[in-house]
Amino acid sequence: MAPEVWTVVNLEPYRQTLALPGLRSLLLVAVLARIPLTATGVTMTLHVLDLGRGYAAAGLVGAAITVGAAIGGPLLGRQIDRRGLRPVLVLTAIVEAVYWATAPSLPYLLLLPAAFVAGSLALPIFSVVRQSIAALVPEEQRRPAYALDSMSVELSFMVGPALAVALATAISAQTTLYLVGAGIVAAGVAFWLLNPPTGSEQQPGTPRRRVPRREWVTPRLLAVLAVSLAATLVLGGTDVAVVAVLREGGEVGWTGAVLAMWAVASLVGGFAYGAVHRSFSPLALMAALSLCTIPVGLGGSHWWLLCLALIPAGALCAPTIAATSDAVSRLAPAEVRGEAMGLHGSAVTVGIAVGAPLAGAVIDASAPAWGFAVTGIIGALVALAVLPIELRRRRASAAPVPAEPELAATTTL
Template sequence: MLSNYRRVFAVPHVLSLLTWSLVARFYMPGLMIAVTFLVEEWTGSYTFAGLVAGAFTLGMALVGPLRGRMADRGRSDRLVLVCGVVFSAGLLALALMPGALWWLAVPLALFSGVFGSPANQIVRALWPRLTFGAERNAIYAAEATTQELLFVFSPVLTAGVVAYAGPRWALALLSVLALAGAVGFALSLRRAGVSSPVPGQDASASSGTAPRRSLLRYPALCVLLLMSLLLVCGIVGVDLVVVAWANELDSPHYVMVLASVWALGSLVGGAVAGGLKGRPRLMRRSLATALGLSVLVPFMPPVVHLPTPLWITPLLFLSGVAIAPTVAAVMGRLGDVSPSNRRAEAFGWLASGMGVGSAAAGPMIGALIDGFGVAGGAAGAAVVASLAAALSVFVPASGTEAGSGSEPAPEGSVAGAARNVDTAREGA
């Protein structure tokens, strides 16, 4: 299994690009934690906190396909810098906002979210330009696995600052990290010489005279987009449940442990899945994810009041094991069913679908927590994840639906999904 990951270190510029892209999106997992604590402190409502947190991801979702085309046809380093500066300023403004004006946080979060980091989309579109064959397979597997490290360390850092300095300072820290990551990633793009579009790409994109059929008219793609929306809604819902549980106990430091253990399970699952042979079974993995979320419900208040939330950490670890493999299988299947010359656009839509799911999770799960407690929020997350698993039955197994010329998916789950991504962009 490790041989798949060693290859990445021999490719020039790959390590720098991978590292700085991770730094540029380091703020993402911790953002909901800081925003939830801050807005709940202002309003006493998780529903309002979810509205603000959801506005950030909704803003990112609105511009997914458009920003992908901008990166394809213009200077990606400039796009990263502009987004980094505006987004960091938005976070800083939210951190300084008086609590009495909390309602202004919703439009501010929506506007700031439009300028969320495009590093995830850009870096995954670069790997086909820098790597080939086995090296490309290795870098996609390594990127899919190391991304889970963000969900281990970002919540720890954010929750730690919330516990010892308050949510305003946590948002200020995330603002600084977002800006530093944007600058570092832009400089890394320039050093690698990949900040400009591929020669001839812009011309080829505009050479056709016939109007192109919208990707939303392909049934297989629409099912995958809806499935990813529901899947992410459930995953983000559990993040909000963990924050609410810790906040009710007036112990923000529990978020550091619970969120990190859950992400660690996903990290281990993704790493192991990357070394498995055979095509990933999307239906089985999505069912495993739904089951993992469902088993959490009976062990949360008000169903059961554990002496400490730390007792649920082994179950949280097992619950997270299927998440990264499931998301990787979704990406791989999208690469299968999308037209080979429009994968970037398809993955832009996937990023938007995931963003909408994340945005919807905030107010929906927040309302369930307000009305039925922490277990009610967990139950809602499990239900939407189960709906996503049900939709997986309707996803075709190969790329015969939406185009021709699709490269067959290689063996391996995370690694296989990575090679199917090819030039695609994904912002979740």
């Protein structure tokens, strides 16, 4: 590698970050624990289809889980802040075990409310990992740490759904449900044994500091949450639009290859984000992601053209999610970081849940290319709506606070 390139992309931040006590084991357990979690959607869809229901019915089950998770995420995070990680892991692992053990035998009308309850008390692995990173890693090293976390999420999503489909094809969807449930419970046990710090721990005999919500639920935090939601809305819409474009062109068989290229671009982008010297703000990254997504469908329906068109937007996926996680970790005090990360997880979940059906409705009413365009335009509009919040803060502040993340493009996270 040429010296001038090496000065831009430097592995030293990763070496220093991974040398921190506890982080390497946290990331290793996280990538394995997330695999069964990422397999839940496709597994449940295949099971509902086996019950003789259609894709709309399967979507309702997915929506019930999503709504439950969006409501339960912040509540579980608050309990982690108050009571610690292990009691929450015990509760959620028991609920997961009961749900996945009974779901294969439940009639559809009982499966819907059970899915909502299970979503509300789902194992909070995603938010716990991000909360633990904030507790283990000093602020100046969190950017490469969250980049590693985003890359590990990509790896889990590359393995989990594909493995679930392979198991369901080789055995049965019902048996796969049991296996996924066992994997989720095993993930809970692994995190219980690891017991990573969450930042809300306190010394024995020390009174817990109560942090009023008005102190940390600020316009800036809400802006970061809006950016998180918009980013995953764009990603959810892209997922559906890719399938629609390839189906229109008679190349639906290449869907796996196109999505794999998209994921690889995200991994490369996440790696570069954590390695380069300069930091980028979540607002700037989300705006760029949205703008790069708008024209993706204009390249035609040939799979290789779609692969090339997705590379710029794909390279911004992992960096955007990493930047929003980093921003939330800095804006929320340690005493309430679990609740704040739960809110971030809810924003991410809702964004994906809204983006997919929104793109589908747009595609049904017009053409597949508009699935990319409309979700990208919505993301860009959210960026424009959020920008004045940061500009007002800058005008009102006499001096910038170095430790806090900015939303504008010149901010260091």
